[in-house]
Amino acid sequence: MAANPSTGTATVSFTLNGAPVTAQANETILQAAQRHGVEIPHLCYSDRLRADGNCRACVVEIDGERTLAPSCCRYPSEGMSVASKSPRAATAQKLVLELLQSDTPEGLSLTPHNELSHWCEKLQVSGRRFPARQQPEPDRSHPAITVSLDACIQCGRCLRACREEQANDVIGFYHRGSRARIIFDMDDPMGQSSCVGCGECVQVCPTGALMPAGDVGRQTIDRQVDSVCPYCGVGCQLTYHVKDNRIQFVEGRDGPANHGRLCVKGRYGFDYVNHRQRLLTPLIRKADAPKRPEMDMDYDNPLRDFREASWEEALQYAADGLKKVLDSRGPAGLAGFGSAKGSNEEAYLFQKLIRTGLHTNNVDHCTRLCHASSVAALLQMVGSGAVTNPVADVDKCEVIVLIGSNPTSNHPVAASFFKNAARAGKTLIVMDPRKTDIARHAHHFLQFHPDTDVAMLNAIMHAVIELDLVDKAFIEQRTEGYEALKQHLQEYTPERMAPICGIPAETLYEVARIYASSKGSMIFWGMGVSQHVHGTDNVRCLIDLALISGQVGREGCGLHPLRGQNNVQGASDVGLMPMVYPDYQRVDNQDARHRFEALWNTTLDPDPGLTVVEIMHAILDGEIAGMYIMGENPAMSDPNLNHARQALASLEHLVVQDIFMTETAHYADVILPASAFPEKTGTFTNTDRNVQMGRQAIDPPGQARQDLEIILAMAERLNLNWDYNGPQDVFNEMRRAMPSIAGITWERLKKESSVTYPCRKEGDPGQPVIFQERFLRADGKAALVPAHYSHADELPDDAYPCILITGRQLEHWHTGAMTRRASVLNNLEPQPVAMLHPEHLQQIGVQSGQAIILRSRRGEITTRVRSDSGVTPGQVFLPFCYYEAAANLLTNEALDPDGKIPEFKFCAVQVEPA
Structure with a gap:
């Protein structure tokens, strides 16, 4: 072997079809041939999957060897002579293609990019000498995928994608020889199997044996548009396939967060944009249509209380109403909710409009309802509210701790990387009061009692200290407050905390040893940690644990709160919060305020504003009378919905900008029809701090307008002298306002699609791992902050003996405004359902599928029930996406004192048969 002078990697020199070529280290003959522009037919091979070598379409002749070799899994050696086009190799390749083609019936309409047809054309294989095998009728039992085994060539790609890439273990081979075929689970129809609808098998299938339901993938398309996923914070890159201004199907792209993978929402949850309930014209509330606190929205006729208006009338009416409140009550009488679903540019301009046009810091968004406590703890202790390391670092770590998160439902693509890492030998430790699917991949599963996070985590830290596994050098050089923390932890012994949290002391010691002694341990957490009145303390414990173990500031370790919405990280970064400007610069910091006053040419409010739930209280207290809500749905997402809906109904003037007649729009005075995700261009920041470009694929319907255009029109009517010609102009101003992204240009994003911040100078590669040398606090050191164990605001009692936990489910997202209008997703999970343990169901005399009543001190709902031993x-x-059984009618609006986040994850309820 010789060293490659440009890369330093080993290379192999050999001849291919008589020409000298080189192969890089660990490169197969097929890969080397592709790099040198030599085509070799292949079907079972995909550059995204492990090579299998079972189709034999890629066989080559190697000088001196008796048998032909599959080039996809054969590595060249120095001096080897390989022929891919010799008579012997070409004859074998053609024969393989002819045999495979014989198994597909004549006239079968295959995908336009059908690889079998492609190679048959390339090698001039035509005609059928061999009889086709009899195959079953198509299986159309799954709402998302059609199975046509008459087109299956048994290449095994779908099996490897399902088992090895997505780690879902649904697809297998059944029988042997000529009887062999693909099956799902125990030879179930696909729609009755455990398939999660990720569609990975569809994307890798080379013939169309697995296709999107309705065979949409068989159609020709007008164009392809590269963009990103509109759902969770993982930030998967994808490609829209468009025909006649409609998205026909979606495929994954090789982005840094997904490497081609998608989940069921990203792949099939796109047709909501064409739903019959899209808002097409501006609307103004009829004079005789009063607002009712109770939710009596007519979902069959949602526009009954509104009349159509021109854009000019609606915009002027919206602005005049806000100015009227401003004149009568001052800036404190106004508030705005922005959106984590929109772009960075939209979020930036919206918070700027509220601060400069309405002169108030009463502006917030849904981060208040998901990770506000995480941001509060991270800012306090390490100086930044963002993740320290990307999800991809699981490949470099030894131990993965996952707490308070259900990634197989909430972040399915990230979950696939966790599962891959566990199968590769990494130690996965899962901690959660509910046993979800990810637990079956865990080496240790800690099913602790709800509300006892602090007790359990303090006990683990106590064990780290007692086992002498603290990183003394790291603590001394890079932290402060260790002695106070050590003193605090003395009473939290594993033996004393075990009966409180429900985890044996031996397990707590073992987890402490595994986490603290590894070369690299990463902690991931979700809203099961953050959505508590002690959510900030929960996160403080996680940060303390990482710091005393020295598990921060390197590849393969660190802290990662998994973000719930596609741009919740970006919306927070650009200042869509009441206490900070862009880049988390405090509004009550005089220097920061002066910088933004100079940039925006205005005078700014020096006091932090109110948060989401505080704004609702302020409305009912008569302090706030006007609101502008863009893309948020607090009438479904806020806790104690009766309280929130009463507040919305009490407003003198409410402007709602959205794509559907949401529950919140029901209370509006004026509704501005906006653009859906695929209808706009802008930047979005995922959970890994990757700033990515989302590109417009289709046009908005009817008179609906781009969100950015609407914000600019409102700004004009609020007497703001803005001059932006599109999202690029806004992004350029963001770079001046935010040092963290100053080095990221619009042109670079168009070219690279993804750049990680901090990126402070043009040309910098970005910084996936932060805190490598110092933390972002004034002295460069992290603060160790003790957290005291405390209880939830509302504990079970005789009247309300059960504990309600809310969350998301795989098929639906957030309040369901998008996913419940996506046909495939709603067909998969069309009805609200609560999960109860089978013993609990037996105790109350209810069977799975029957209805129950859930009642809290704030409201009640009726829903069907499903048995769940987790x-x-x-x-x-209880999922919170169903308006028919809105979980947040039950939840408690009690707030964490630091993060001001509501306690969604714990409240006391009654359960009884309906």
Whole structure:
């Protein structure tokens, strides 16, 4: 072997079809040939999957060897002579293609990019000498995928994609020889199997044996548009395939967060944009249509209380109403909710409009309802509210701790990387009161009692200290407050905390040893940690644990709060919060305020504003009378919905900008029809701090307008002298306002699609791992902050003996405004359902599928029930996306004192048969 002078990697020199070529280290003959522009037919091979070598379409002749070799899994050696086009190799390749083609019936309409047809054309294989095998009728039992085994060539790509890439273990081979065929689970119809609809098998299938339902993938398309996923914070890159201004199907792209993978929402949740309930014209509330606090929205006729208006009338009416409140009550009488679903540019301009046009800091968005406590703790202790390391670092770590998160439902693509890492030998430790699917991949599963996070985590830290596994050098050089923390932890012994948290002391010691002694340990957490009145303390414990173990500031370790919405990180970064300007610069910091006053040419409010739930209280207290809500749905997402809906109904003037007649729009005075995700261009920041370009694929319907255009029109009517010609102009101003992204240009994003911040100078590669040398606090050191164990605001009692836990489910997202209008997703999970343990169901005399009543001190709902042994008896898990059984009618609006986040994850309820 010789060293490659440009890369330093080893290379192999050999001849291919008589020409000298080189192969890089660990490069197969097929890969080397592709790099040198030599085509070799292949079908079972995909550059995204492990090579299998079972189709034999890629065989080559190697000088001196008796048999032909599959080039996809054969590595060249120095001096080897390889022929891919010799008579012997070409004859074998053609014969393989002819045999495979014989198994597909004549006239079968295959995908336009059908690889079998492609190679048959390339090698001039035509005609059929061999009889086709009899195959079953198509299986159309799954709402998302059609199975046509008459087109299956048994290449095994779908099996490897399902088992090895997505780690879902649904697809297998059944029988042997000529009887062999693909099956799902125990030879179930696909729609009745455990398939999660990720569509990875569809994307890798080379013939169309697996296709999107309705065979949409068989159609020709007008164009392809590269963009990103509109759902969770993982930030998967994808490609829209468009025909006649409609998205026909979606495929994954090789982005840094997904490497081609998608989940069921990203792949099939796109047709909501064409739903019949899209808002097409501006609307103004009829004079005789009063607002009612109770939710009596007519979902069949949602526009009954509104009349159509021109854009000019609606915009002027919206602005005049806000100015009227401003004149009568001053800036404190106004507030705005922005959106984490929109672009960075939209979020930036919206918070700027509220601060400069309405002169108030009463502006917030849904980060208040998901990770506000995480941001509060991270800012306090390490100086930044963002993740320290990307999800991809699981490849470099030894231990993965996942706490308070259900990634297989909430972040399915990230979950696939966790599962891959566990199968590769990494130690996965899962901690959660509810046993979800990811637990079956865990080496240690800690099903602790709800509300006892601090007790359990303090006990683990106590064990780290007692086992002498603290990183003394790291603590001394890079932290402060260790002695106070050590003193605080003395009473939190594993033996004393075990009966409180429900985890044996031996397990707590073992987890402490595994985490603290590894070369690299990463902690991931979700809203099961953050959505508590002690959410900030929960996160403080996680940060303390990482710091005393020295598990921060390197590749393969660190802290990662998994973001719930596609741009919740970006919306927070650009200042869509009441206490900070862009880049988390405090509004009550005089220097920061002066900088933004100079940039925006205005005078700014020096006091932090109110948060989401505080704004609702302020409305009912008569302090706030006007609101502008863009893309948020607090009438579904806020806790104690009766309280929130009463507040919305009490407003003198409410402007709603959205794509559907949401529950919140029901209370509006004026509604401005906006653009859906695929209808706009802008930047979005994922959970890994990757700033990515989302590109417009289709045009908005009817008179709906771009969100950015609407914000600019409102700014004009609020007497703001803005001059932007599109999202690029806004992004350029953001770079001046935000040092963290100053080095990221619009042109670079168009070219690279993804750049990680901090990126402070043009040309910098970005910084995936932060805190390598110092933390972002004034002295460069992290603060160790003790957290005291405390209880939830509302504990179970005789009247309300059960614990309600809310969350998301795989098929639906947030309040369901988008996913419940996506046909495939709603067909998969069309009805609200609560999860109860089978013993609990038996105790109350209810069977799976029957209805129950859930009642809290704030409201009640009726929903069907499903047996779930993952929850313990006395717990109830309820998704919050169904308006028919809105979980937040039950939840508690009590707030964490630091993050001001509501306690969604714990409240006391009654359960009884309906």
